Structure formats: C-alpha cells, structure tokens
Amino acid sequence: LLLASAGAATAAPELPRLVEKDGRHALMVDGAPFLMLAGQAHNSSNYPGALPKVWAALKDAHANTLEMPVAWEQVEPKEGEFDFSFLDTLVSQARENDIRLVIVWFGTWKNTGPGYLPEWVKFDNRRFPRMKDKDGKTVYSHSPFGEQTLAADRRAFVRMMEHIRKIDSGHRTVIMVQVENEVGTYGVPRDHGERAEAAFRQQVPAAVLARQKPKVAGVTQGSWRQVYGDYADQYFHSWAIASYIESIASAGRAVYDLPMFVNAALREPSLDGKPAAPWKANFASGGPTWDVIDIYKAAAPHIDLAAPDIYMPESNKVTAVLKSYQRPDNALMVPEMGNAAGYARYVYQIVGMGALGVAPFGLDYFDYSNYPLGSKFTDRRMVEPFATVYGAFAPMQRQWARWAFEGRTHGVAEGDDRAPQTVALEGWKATVSFREFQFGERQYLKDKSEFKEGTEKPGGGVAIAQVGENEFVLVGQQARVKFAGDGANAGKPSLLGRVEEGRFDANGRWVMERNWNGDQTDYGLNLPAAPVVLKVRLVTYQE
Numbered sequence: 001l002l003l004a005s006a007g008a009a010t011a012a013p014e015l016p017r018l019v020e021k022d023g024r025h026a027l028m029v030d031g032a033p034f035l036m037l038a039g040q041a042h043n044s045s046n047y048p049g050a051l052p053k054v055w056a057a058l059k060d061a062h063a064n065t066l067e068m069p070v071a072w073e074q075v076e077p078k079e080g081e082f083d084f085s086f087l088d089t090l091v092s093q094a095r096e097n098d099i100r101l102v103i104v105w106f107g108t109w110k111n112t113g114p115g116y117l118p119e120w121v122k123f124d125n126r127r128f129p130r131m132k133d134k135d136g137k138t139v140y141s142h143s144p145f146g147e148q149t150l151a152a153d154r155r156a157f158v159r160m161m162e163h164i165r166k167i168d169s170g171h172r173t174v175i176m177v178q179v180e181n182e183v184g185t186y187g188v189p190r191d192h193g194e195r196a197e198a199a200f201r202q203q204v205p206a207a208v209l210a211r212q213k214p215k216v217a218g219v220t221q222g223s224w225r226q227v228y229g230d231y232a233d234q235y236f237h238s239w240a241i242a243s244y245i246e247s248i249a250s251a252g253r254a255v256y257d258l259p260m261f262v263n264a265a266l267r268e269p270s271l272d273g274k275p276a277a278p279w280k281a282n283f284a285s286g287g288p289t290w291d292v293i294d295i296y297k298a299a300a301p302h303i304d305l306a307a308p309d310i311y312m313p314e315s316n317k318v319t320a321v322l323k324s325y326q327r328p329d330n331a332l333m334v335p336e337m338g339n340a341a342g343y344a345r346y347v348y349q350i351v352g353m354g355a356l357g358v359a360p361f362g363l364d365y366f367d368y369s370n371y372p373l374g375s376k377f378t379d380r381r382m383v384e385p386f387a388t389v390y391g392a393f394a395p396m397q398r399q400w401a402r403w404a405f406e407g408r409t410h411g412v413a414e415g416d417d418r419a420p421q422t423v424a425l426e427g428w429k430a431t432v433s434f435r436e437f438q439f440g441e442r443q444y445l446k447d448k449s450e451f452k453e454g455t456e457k458p459g460g461g462v463a464i465a466q467v468g469e470n471e472f473v474l475v476g477q478q479a480r481v482k483f484a485g486d487g488a489n490a491g492k493p494s495l496l497g498r499v500e501e502g503r504f505d506a507n508g509r510w511v512m513e514r515n516w517n518g519d520q521t522d523y524g525l526n527l528p529a530a531p532v533v534l535k536v537r538l539v540t541y542q543e
C-alpha cells in the first residue's frame with residue numbers, strides 16, 4: 001500500500017508553467033509544450049446546467065481547452081461562505097471530455113465594471129469604495145485603492161486556488177488562471193479618491209521608472225505628473241490596478257502556483273510605429289493596453305503575461321496588436337477573439353507566430369449571438385470555420401508547440417487587401433498568394449475579373465514550420481504557396497523534392513495519404529478551402 005501510494009505521488013505530473021528561451025515561450029503541460037486550441041464560454045455559461053452546450057460546441061470545434069469564468073458573486077454570495085460546487089462539476093466534466101481548463105476570475109472588475117461582485121460588496125460603497133472623478137463625483141468602477149475590496153477579493157481568489165489545488169493537483173486539468181477581466185476604467189483616466197490622490201503625489205516607484213521611460217524631457221524622477229506629464233493619469237491608474245492584481249495573483253500562487261495572466265480590452269494599435277498619444281476617453285484607462293505593458297511587468301511580477309482580446313476584425317490592426325503583445329518578456333496568447341468566420345484565418349497567423357494559445361469568444365451553443373463583435377450564428381455555423389482549422393492542428397498540437405518554442409514556425413492570414421505576403425525562412429522564402437484558381441496562372445484567364453469561388457471574403461491562411469534545413473510542414477487553406485531559395489540558397493535553382501499530403505496520428509507519427517505532383521505542384525501548392533497538412537521537401541541542384 002505504501003509503495004503504491006508513493007508510486008502514485010511520483011506519477012503526478014508537474015505543475016503547468018511558462019518557460020522562456022531566447023525570447024520565445026512555451027506553456028509546459030505535463031512536462032512538454034502545449035498549444036491551447038481553446039474556446040471561451042459565454043459569460044453566463046458558468047453553471048452546471050449550461051455545460052452540456054459548452055462541451056458539445058468544444059467537441060465540434062476540435063478544441064482542447066476551455067476558458068471558463070468563475071465569478072466572485074457565485075462562489076461567495078454571503079461573506080465568508082464559499083461554494084465551489086460549480087468548479088467541482090466543471091473540472092470533473094472537463095476530464096470526461098478530455099479538455100483542459102483556463103479559469104477566468106471575474107472579481108472586482110469584469111469589463112472594468114462591478115457586475116460580478118457579490119451584492120454584499122457591490123452595494124456597500126463605504127467598505128468597498130468606487131473611484132472618484134476629478135470633481136469628486138462617484139465613478140461606476142471600484143477603486144484600486146479600496147483596501148477592504150482588495151482583501152476580500154484576494155481572500156476569495158485564494159480560497160478558489162486552494163480548492164483547485166485540492167481537486168486538481170493530481171491531474172493538472174486546470175492549466176492557467178486569468179486574474180480579473182478586462183480591467184481599467186472607461187471615461188475617467190484614474191481615481192481621485194483620497195488615497196489615490198496621496199499616492200499620485202508620491203515618487204514614481206523605481207521599478208516603474210526602470211521600465212517605462214519618462215515623458216517629460218530632462219526629468220528622471222519625481223511624482224507621476226512630473227515624470228509622465230500628460231501620460232501621468234493613465235500610467236498611474238495602470239500601476240494602481242496592476243499592483244492590486246499582483247497582490248491577488250501572488251497570494252493565489254503561494255497556495256497553488258499556476259501560470260496567471262491578464263487580458264486587455266484593446267486600445268487602437270499603433271499602425272505606423274509611433275508611440276501612443278496621452279489618454280483620451282476612447283479606451284479603458286489602466287488596463288494592460290500595449291503602451292503600458294512595461295508598467296504591468298514592473299508592478300505585477302506574478303502575472304506571466306498580458307494578452308489581447310481581439311475584436312478588431314481589420315487584418316492590419318490584428319497584425320499590429322499581435323506584434324505589440326509578442327515580446328521577449330511577454331508570451332503571446334489570445335484569450336479572446338471574435339467568433340465570426342472572418343477571424344478563423346487569424347488562427348494560422350497566431351499559431352504560426354508561436355502563441356501559447358487562442359480562443360474565439362462565445363464558443364458554446366448557448367443561444368446568444370455576439371454579433372457584431374462576433375458571429376450572427378449560435379449553432380454549428382458559428383463553430384465550423386474554427387473547427388476546420390483546429391481539426392488540422394489538433395492531432396499535431398504537441399509537435400507544433402515544440403516547433404514554435406524552437407522558433408521554427410511562421411504564420412500568415414489573408415489580409416483585407418488580398419495581397420501576396422512573403423515569409424522569410426532559413427535559406428528559403430515562401431510567397432503566399434490568395435484568390436487564385438488551383439490550376440494555372442492568372443494570365444491564363446480570359447476574364448481577369450474572375451476569382452476562385454468561395455474567396456469573396458478573405459479567408460486564407462497558412463502556418464509553416466521549418467522542421468529541417470530543407471523540410472517544411474504546412475497547414476493551411478485557401479492560399480497558394482511558392483518557395484524560392486533565399487539567404488544561403490539565394491539564386492540557386494531548386495525544385496520541390498516531395499510534397500506529401502497527410503496527417504499526424506495520435507502518437508505524433510506522420511501518416512502519408514498521397515504525394516502531390518504534376519498539376520498539383522506546377523502552379524505552387526494550392527491549398528483548398530478545407531485545411532490540409534503538407535510535408536514539403538525542397539532540393540537545390542547544380543545547373
């Protein structure tokens with residue numbers, strides 16, 4: 001008996017954790033990189049009765065991870081009385097469905113507001129103060145300087161982490177935790193309550209100064225206003241909220257050390273590389289927007305990453321957002337993205353960039369449509385565009401995550417301009433073009449205004465992994481890919497050596513289904529509307 005239990009203890013897999021090497025990142029799950037092909041449930045799907053429609057959609061989507069909210073109002077409806085029965089149901093059903101979980105903590109702030117506070121917190125503004133604006137008027141959003149609010153939120157969060165440890169430490173079904181949801185405040189740049197005002201007059205902490213450069217010429221230290229001028233209010237609020245989150249996350253990790261992150265309601269990305277302008281009332285001040293990631297890093301070392309919630313459908317904005325959140329000190333993860341069909345192609349770009357994971361939002365069959373942020377549909381028609389892409393990656397997600405961590409992967413999504421894109425590879429470059437017929441070149445067409453059916457809207461995407469010097473794995477749809485020598489192979493004549501269409505089996509072994517040649521390779525590799533996986537070998541030769 002003793003031996004058996006000792007064996008079971010050693011068999012318990014290690015805790016999920018984030019690792020970094022050469023500025024790249026992996027989420028280690030059961031000791032190896034893991035790619036989260038995820039979906040986030042609707043906000044109100046966090047009750048046992050709602051779960052059947054969640055699992056059904058995730059299964060249809062070929063997802064391996066569910067992001068599910070757990071709300072403070074739900075677990076502590078009366079002060080000090082905790083009920084984690086939903087977590088019990090969620091975790092056990094996740095295991096039955098072979099799905100990992102990311103828990104999304106709806107605490108003090110949900111989309112900046114107090115919606116998910118228990119009523120004993122929400123309506124007691126003395127104990128749990130809201131922010132004040134500059135005229136002393138009460139703001140809807142709770143103050144990050146509410147000491148009792150922080151203590152109460154932290155206690156509930158810690159109790160949740162204790163509960164997760166209790167039910168899950170032998171399984172690791174829960175792999176990450178999001179702390180709060182889309183924090184910040186709309187309409188007001190910062191708190192003007194008494195404690196906030198006192199803190200605002202203090203010196204900017206050295207940890208912040210070390211990362212976020214002063215905005216006032218010639219000033220290297222001083223109060224927030226002195227150092228950051230017109231940016232001071234937003235920066236201060238970011239620091240205040242990040243510090244609040246740090247207190248919750250560090251206490252939670254002390255009891256059960258899961259990777260933790262924050263998500264951002266985006267502000268407009270920088271399309272021209274220029275720094276952001278000072279805050280105007282057009283985005284949530286204080287949230288982890290791209291311009292204040294450094295403040296979050298300084299104030300919240302127990303938060304592994306800040307992540308973008310992408311509800312901007314434009315391809316140039318999506319690209320700018322992804323670039324601004326992928327940094328050597330910040331792993332890329334997209335915990336929310338619109339679930340409209342047009343977003344499915346971005347999975348190739350996101351996964352190709354080496355993200356830890358991606359999740360369309362509202363990926364369950366609850367009869368609620370997020371249009372215009374997401375799909376008009378609430379049934380299979382909503383899931384289908386993601387299902388085909390996830391289906392191609394699902395069997396190979398472990399290999400893909402390893403390749404991504406090794407820096408071998410690249411991703412492209414068709415742009416709104418439909419223009420070709422080039423991908424720089426080692427010794428090679430790939431040109432990806434869109435709307436082409438599978439056979440022949442455009443000049444063969446009589447009617448030059450003709451395009452391939454099904455390409456009326458941008459929907460193409462390709463992810464490429466360079467698995468060997470001259471060997472590639474391509475996953476993609478609705479695109480044409482052509483390779484040419486580059487770098488060490490520049491100018492050398494080359495040919496496709498072999499192009500196998502196939503799939504990876506459950507053991508990660510390649511299963512060849514056919515060899516593409518002739519018409520199927522003479523005009524580039526023409527990926528059909530439904531995703532395919534190709535293994536491509538290129539060969540240079542002497543003329």
Ligand code: N0T
Nearest residue numbers: 043111181182265309311312336370
């Ligand atoms: C998201 C989701 C959920 C360009 C919206 C997005 C989720 C939260 N908020 O379904 O509420 O809990 O994180 C806000 C997007 C604002 C509009 C942006 C237009």
